[in-house]
Amino acid sequence: MIKNYLKTIFLKIISIARSEKIILRIYRTYPSDPCELSEIREKLNALSNRAGVKPPTLYTTDLPLPGSFIIGKNPNETALVFPKRLLNLMNPDQIEAMLAHDLVQINDNIGIRTFAAMFASLMTMSASAIRWGAVFTGFGDYNDPAPKMFGTFVMGLVAPPAAALVQTVAKEEYDAKAAELCRDTDKLIQAIENLEKNNITGYPSIGFLCLVDPQKEFLFEELFNSHPSRETRVKILIGMGRTTFQ
Numbered sequence: 568m569i570k571n572y573l574k575t576i577f578l579k580i581i582s583i584a585r586s587e588k589i590i591l592r593i594y595r596t597y598p599s600d601p602c603e604l605s606e607i608r609e610k611l612n613a614l615s616n617r618a619g620v621k622p623p624t625l626y627t628t629d630l631p632l633p634g635s636f637i638i639g640k641n642p643n644e645t646a647l648v649f650p651k652r653l654l655n656l657m658n659p660d661q662i663e664a665m666l667a668h669d670l671v672q673i674n675d676n677i678g679i680r681t682f683a684a685m686f687a688s689l690m691t692m693s694a695s696a697i698r699w700g701a702v703f704t705g706f707g708d709y710n711d712p713a714p715k716m717f718g719t720f721v722m723g724l725v726a727p728p729a730a731a732l733v734q735t736v737a738k739e740e741y742d743a744k745a746a747e748l749c750r751d752t753d754k755l756i757q758a759i760e761n762l763e764k765n766n767i768t769g770y771p772s773i774g775f776l777c778l779v780d781p782q783k784e785f786l787f788e789e790l791f792n793s794h795p796s797r798e799t800r801v802k803i804l805i806g807m808g809r810t811t812f813q
Contacts, residue, residue: 687772
């Protein structure tokens with residue numbers, strides 16, 4: 568009884584905070600024009616219908632994020648963030664598999680996962696802010712030893728609590744569900760391999776929402792890793808059968 572009561576209070580706090588709005592601002596997203604990304608929108612609607620969920624609102628960003636991700640207040644109010652860099656990086660089948668991985672995350676925990684992403688993003692951004700502060704106060708360029716040392720120190724302080732929150736909501740395995748939704752394990756394997764091959768550094772706080780964890784710059788960012796190794800994931804998917812689902 569007490570546990571359910573505390574959960575209700577927590578969810579109300581999340582509702583008030585509107586974590587998804589904050590994340591959309593942090594990652595400089597903007598609503599996709601109805602005439603823009605028509606093929607992505609078609610795939611998203613088709614997969615949503617197949618999964619039995621309401622299609623999320625599509626947002627795009629010019630930031631080089633590790634992959635697309637989905638956030639929301641509840642299963643009926645969600646938003647999918649699609650980085651434009653993926654248009655020239657992935658083929659339609661790989662994009663479909665990645666979108667399927669996003670959509671299978673729409674469940675009753677979407678609000679908590681969104682709050683975790685917001686909290687972790689704000690915490691880890693403080694390390695970058697301190698690093699830039701060192702640059703502007705004369706300690707050198709962004710990649711010089713002194714500013715980098717300041718950033719590493721702050722990341723060492725904020726990463727453990729932020730990562731601990733992320734890890735509490737990143738336990739569920741979505742690969743199998745995504746492969747079933749897109750009806751082809753090969754598509755998902757190729758998407759994982761492509762994103763790993765063309766990975767980017769930064770944004771550790773949203774890796775658990777994406778298909779792959781981003782590359783890490785600071786040692787403490789390893790705490791945010793939520794996906795098994797590529798070899799392990801591929802092995803598991805191959806074990807499911809590299810075939811088309813009926």
